[in-house]
Amino acid sequence: MxxxxxxxxxxxxxxxxxxxxxxxxxxxxxxxxxxxxxxxxxxxxxxxxxxxxxxxxxxxxxxxxxxxxxxxxxxxxxxxxxxxxxxxxGNLQRHHHLVCRKCWCVIDIESAGLDGLRLSAAERHGFEIEDYSVHFTGLCQECFRQRSK
Ligand SMILES: [Zn+2]
Ligand SMILES: [Zn+2]
CATH class of the missing domain: 1.10.10.10 (Winged helix-like DNA-binding domain superfamily/Winged helix DNA-binding domain)
Incomplete structure (x- = not known):
């Protein structure tokens, strides 16, 4: 920041x-x-x-x-x-996360596509979504490199 x-x-x-x-x-x-x-x-x-x-x-x-x-x-x-x-x-703006399952680093990502998600399933439950953040689990660049060595 x-x-x-x-x-x-x-x-x-x-x-x-x-x-x-x-x-x-x-x-x-x-x-x-x-x-x-x-x-x-x-x-x-x-x-x-x-x-x-x-x-x-x-x-x-x-x-x-x-x-x-x-x-x-x-x-x-x-x-x-x-x-x-x-x-x-500390980032309060809407953003999403990439989470490495090996070293557990958490990386911020911004995505207009994810920000614009509409969930018709939530609407069916009468649920009013106020906020959300999507997280993706996987391997970060460093851990991926280590693995493929
Ligand atoms: Zn990692
Ligand atoms: Zn974050």
Whole structure:
């Protein structure tokens, strides 16, 4: 994400905290910034590893709780792809994912075709779809190369 976009998202986060009466802590802000700066959909553990280098003494529990709070506030997304455990995504625009079944990397993709999906089966159930994200499982370039060696 571009620095200007990150600044904008952090500002937005501050106003969400004010509106919802959630204390804006340095840790929460820092954790959000860490997620916005990367696009590899880190796990809670990876976020902890990254953030603890600049907030010494930060506990794992604090990071895990902060991630839950950020996801509940809707400023990040929690992803649950089978096999990967929870991963965190700072990209709130509609997009889709390629998930490697070997190294579990998660790659963002954009596709007008997928964005324009209409599901008549959902309509038959009277279900109003508000949002969706499609994920494809397979092998990333690196893992595919390794395998065919
Ligand atoms: Zn892979
Ligand atoms: Zn994503």
């Amino acid at each position: 571009k620095p200007s976009q990150i600044a904008q998202r952090l500002e937005q986060f501050e106003s969400v905290c004010r509106e919802r009466g959630v204390p804006l802590t340095v840790q929460r802000r820092d954790i959000l910034q860490t997620i916005l700066e990367r696009d590899d959909h880190p796990s809670a553990e990876q976020v902890y590893e990254a953030v603890k280098t600049h907030i010494p003494g930060l506990s794992r529990t604090t990071v895990y709780r902060a991630l839950d709070t950020l996801a509940d506030l809707g400023v990040i997304r929690r992803l649950h792809h089978p096999g990967t455990g929870a991963r965190f995504d």
